[in-house]
Amino acid sequence: MSDFDPSRRRFLGHLGLAGVGALGASSLLSACASSASGPVDKASGAISLQSNLSSPQAKAAMEKIIENFNKQGSGRATVNTIASETYRTQLPTYLTSANPPDLYTWYAGSVANNYASKNLLLDVSDVWQGLGDYPQSLRNISTDPTGKQIFVPMTNYWWGFFYRKSNFAKWGVQEPKTWAEFITLCQTLKSKGVAPIGIGLGDTPWVASAWFDYLNIRINGAPFHRELLAGKQRFDDPKVKAVFARWREVLPYFDPKGKAYPFQEATTALLANKTGMFLIGTFFADAAPKDALGDLDFFQFPIIDPAVPVAEEAPTDGFFASAKTANPAGTKALLTYLASVQAQETYIQSSSGIVLPAHPKAKAADSPLVVKGKAMLDNAKELTQFFNRDSSDALQPTADTALTKFIDKPDQIDAILREWQTSAEKVFKG
Amino acid sequence: MSTLAPATSRTSAAGPTPKQRRRRANRPSPLLVAFVLVPFAVESIWVFWPALQGFYFSLTRWDGLEPPTFIGFGNYTELAGDAVFRGALVNTVIWLALFGGLSVLGGFGMALLLQRERRGVGFYRAALFTPVVFSLVVTALVWRVFYQPDGLADQLLRAVGLEQLIRPWLADPQTALYAVILPALWRQIGYVMVLYLAGLKAIDPALHEAARMDGANARQRLRHVTIPQLRGVNAVVLSVIVIDSLRSFDIVWALTHGGPYHSSELLSTYMYSAAFQSLRLGYGSAIAVVIFILALAVILGYLVRAFREDA
Amino acid sequence: MIRALRTGAFHTGMSLLALLWLGPILWVVAMSTRTFDDIAAHGVGSLPHSFTLDTYRQAWTDGGELRALINSLLVTVPAVALSLVLAALAAFALSRYRIPGRRVILLLMLAGNLLPPQILLIPVSKFSELTGLYDTLAALIAVQVGFGLGFYTFVLHGFMRDLPGELQEAATVDGAGPGQIFARVILPLTRPALAALGALSFTWIFNDLLWAITVLRTDDKMPVTPALLGLQGQFVSSWNVIAAGTVIAAVPTLLVFLRFQRHFVSGLALGAVK
Known part of the structure; x- marks a missing residue:
């Protein structure tokens, strides 16, 4: 009654059939492949x-x-x-x-x-x-x-503190040149009820690295910065700690909401007069309405130690x-x-x-903004690019963790730098 | 007499006769072997074989660019001393307890409320279930709007005079993990509810009737009739919850990337960032193996028992 | 009287709950009809002050969602069909016959589904290159089928095992082979389970992101979920356009859900009721 023949040969024969079945499935798949999207002939193709x-x-x-x-x-x-x-x-x-x-x-x-x-x-x-x-x-x-x-x-492109000209005029403030002037500016803006420094770390925590890069090249100079990012210096070095001591002086002036939204929203906040200035690369303009660009200007990251040759970030x-x-x-x-x-x-x-x-x-666009940016880069003694570009994409997450934690818990800086060094070593080791 | 004795189902009252049991040694029809082997082969190619490779990678140091270097259990010893990994493990346990526990409670409660067919029940069920069909990107977007500074959550708090509670929900290490559990629950409760609704439906009404005749009140019926009858469903819910908890990745990644500074890091997000952001694919694979072992340990015991009973 | 009160309380409570569940979704729908200026001026948390449908045009054409939806369907429909056929075959053999080692096979197949998918990403992408399937929709179909099979088989196994044995015994006595029993006896009885799983797997495969970005790299082959991510990258602060794109991406699964709601709700837990 049964169609089952227990002989081993027949069994194996059917196993072979199973193999054909599997092949059938795969040729069905490749049939789908050619109908859905024909493979491109690479050698002669586009x-x-x-x-x-x-x-x-x-x-x-x-x-x-x-x-x-x-x-x-x-x-x-x-x-x-x-x-x-x-x-x-x-x-x-x-x-x-x-x-x-x-x-x-x-x-x-x-x-x-x-x-x-x-x-x-x-x-x-x-x-x-x-x-x-x-x-x-x-x-x-x-x-x-x-x-x-x-x-x-x-x-x-370049990075700088972008602001609205009309706002600076309204508040009666000037572009700062030095760190002391910068702090005074922050105090003035705060007294006007504006969050002085905009930032956008939610989803785009790497924006904080611009602060680290700039403070480091202003305080310790570009060569130290490059060595640090190449793993030849340590993140728990006192020279790195000095960077955070400066940063801490202006932490109270950061927009507290900046932790929660990305830099694009921070751009909107700047344009909506909710923040006074914003350290960002020019790519932010892609997220801004075109008609707002005319009112924008920027200033160079203030000089901290005049003895250190001026370097700029130019990715x-x-x-x-x-x-x-x-x-x-x-x-x-x-x-x-x-x-x-x-x-x-x-x-x-x-x-x-x-x-x-x-x-x-x-020819670059001949807007005053572009002319000013080009002049800043031309005058720089040294150029750096940006944290990940000067190190590797793999090192960036270690910076994101360390820097956002510092912004939240500046008291724990020693522990933060130790952790940063440990996780950076892992990346360098691979 | 056929050797193709069907495995008699549990529902048929008699069950397999001893005679049928003795026929186990017989070989099945080749066609049946093919029925099993073809799907098994497909899964082998796309899941088992890659998984074995993944296990192997967990024993290597590999940046994804150069060929992997074998380092034995180096990644696992490193895991043991990794504070971020420990934090992620703790968060995963919190996640399992809160997300798992609340979705069971919520799902079961909703199922009890909505089990009786009455006016409007269909709509309520549909409403609770709707989020289940959305993708992570959709869910994340919806909740991002909710948590935005000055977004829906803040506006609601302001409306009821609790503005002192307002904080950057996803960016505050105190709240980030919990702010992510909420949307996860939003998606999961409807799913669990449906599982329990089906389970409740399958309970023989005669049991309830009999209990009622014996004078049991609603609470007693729940405790002595409904809950014991749901054992099978509980098993599936448990498996689903554990798998989903350990695999929860999408929603966390989309909302916080495990941040700020690892405060909402789960094993799954840490695995992903170790592998694909830090390009430490070997280390990431080791974390994935840990996740797999955890999932298996929790579920296997249960499954084996379930199978022994049934098959 | 008490009964009316209780009914009232039930409906009030449930309506509030339903609103809690649907509220965020309605909010996004409302947001998709606001203009950029409105959102910039009043914020995402505000009620609408404007109305436009241009956001949908932007998402549909500039954001490439039309193409992405077509890709999604090209992947999802064959993947669902293949998964169900293969899973039904395996579940049939494993549940209705004494295949040696069937428990181990079933457990293994389910265990494959327990794997954290991340561990598979790299090997899967390398393997799809090796077979020349990389960056084709076929690769995505194949990996979706492979990864889903374990769960579908497990669920269908649970369902088929509980079907009464008499019909099959009768068919066997009449000389029907396993193929005929599968096609004529078991498959018709399994239809509710297949419908439920089909609806469910449709939403899973349609919503997938991880596998798509693992085996595809050309933007005009991307299904709708990765395309929505691309749309977010493109229109970052244009919340209204992103919301419109989100609505477009959510509509197909919502339609499937509404159309097959009965199957979802009554059949989803097939695995559960053993």
Whole structure:
């Protein structure tokens, strides 16, 4: 009655059938693959640019550049924009994948060198041979320790205390130059019932690192700062503690709500006259209504020790390429285009415009704000970039923890610095 | 006579005869083997094999870029001395107790209130269940609006004259963990309620009738009829709660990223940030293994017993 | 009289509770119709002072939600179907026949579902590269099926085990093989469970974020949940547009829920009632 034959041979035969069944399932899957999204033939296909510029203006600007490149006829490219938070965690995966995208938006400096030291980045020295106009400083931060160029910059920007001109006029206050003047300004603003210093740490805790970077390069100087971030100095050093002693002097003037919202909301608070000034990079303008920009001005982070050579944070944005690209020639052609005057001017015109082009002959927007920012960077004796860019993306979370805790519990600074050193060592060790 | 003796179900009164039991040694039909093997193979490829790799990674130092280096139990000894890990473990236990306990109480209470079909009950059930169908991104957004400075929570407190309580809910280490449990409960209570509603429905009304005849009041019936009858449901609820608690990641990550300074850190968020932010994939894998072992330890004992009874 | 009072108290209490549950959602819906200027001036905690539907246009076209919804459906529908078919087959064999080691197999499959998904992310993404499936919707379908199977099998096993045995015995006596018994006897009886699980898995797969960003990297392949995250990155302080995007992303699961509400509520706990 039964259809079951207990003979071993038949049983194995059916097992074989099961195997076919499994194969069937997988070929069904690959059938789905080709119908849902055909695999791209990489060698002859378009250059893929993976972009984290996800704010609407920057995204549109990038798409415009690629459109222009495609019209030019020297190659074909596609841009693929990923939300910046997702991009950050996925970048190592992209780079180490078997079939990686060709080109990536990211940052110059030690963060790029970190990937280069693992042989993940394409040597783009050829491209740099055509970039004779570029200043040596940009060439330096695009060069890895072995001496080859691995990065092509597109823009850089600056950080500063941004404020509304109309408000400063209304309150009858001036831009401070020194730390003492800065503290007086804070006191004045507080007496007017305004939270003097805006900040946005909820969701974007890394903004606090700007304070640490600036205090450290003002007090201990840029060389110490770089060594610290490279693991050659210790975070529990008394010199680092001195940074926090200064910071503590102005902690009472921080907007208490700033812990709870991201920098974009802090921007809104500044524009709504709820805070007096805000230490932030120019990218914040992407989150501000365009008509508000006319009333904005900024001042340089005040000088604390006149003996320390003035350094400024000037983060450089640009591109690196995958060492595994199937089409190095095409990738370099696109990089060359991205480094051109035309591409960078397109970017500046289509985005919020408060950035400086990397190409010295490309025209920056001629707003007073941009002129002032460019002058500040030109006058700086030294340039740093930003905490993660001068160290690694992996070190950033240790700073976020230490700095937000300090802002909450400044009394525990010794313990905080010890913990910071411990967790930083783990990152350096890997 | 067939060798395909069906495993007689528990509901059939007689149960398997001793004769059928003795047939266990017989081999099943190859088609049946295929029925089991194909799904098992799919899960093996996408879950078991990656999991084994994950266990292996927990014994390595790996930044995701270079090949992993084997370091034995180095990650586990480091875990033992890691204060953040200990904090995350404590928070996970708090989470398990509060989130788990309150969603059971809330879900069970709601199920009792809403078990009887009457006017409006359908709407109330639907209302309580609605959050279950939303994704984490949606839930996080809804609650972010609630917790914003000057957001809904602050406005409500102000309206009832409690403005001195206002604080940055998600940014205050005293409140962050609890401020995240609330939205998690918001999603979970409806789910648990539905589990219990089904359980209550399955109780034979005759039992209640008999108890009523014996003069038992509502509370006595609850204690002596309803609750003992829900043992099966409790098991499932327990499993669901433990799994969900240990896996709770989305909502915490979306609202606080485990911060401020690890005060709302759970094992799952610490695992993610260790692996994907600090790029210490080996260490992160070790934390994941700990989570897995905890989940298994809590649930396995129960499941094995359940299976022994049934199968 | 007392009864009327109790009914009144019940409805008052439950209405308040329902409002507590639905309030935050209604708030977001209201917010999605406010203008940016209104939110900037009055804050997110204020009642609306304006009305616009332009936010939906922005989310739909500028935010790319249309494309993302299509992707979500392309992934969710096949993934739900495949999961249920495979899980039903396994549950059928494991619950209705004395497969050697069936308890271990079932436990193993369920244990796979207990794993914290994070531990699988890296290996899964490497494996999908190895098979050439990386960055295809097929990879997402496959991993969703693989990861869900354990739970679905467990639940269906619990349900099928409790089906009365007489029909199957009769069919066996009539000479029906396991395939026929599955298709003609057990599957029809399992329909309520399948409907419930289908509705449930639809919302889970549709709502997924982690797997999507693990196996996909091209923005126009992203399903709606990661796309919503992208939308947040794009319109950070435009709470109204984000709220509109959120509403759009929540509508499909809400529709499935309302349409299959009966199945959700009566059948969800299949695993529970053993």
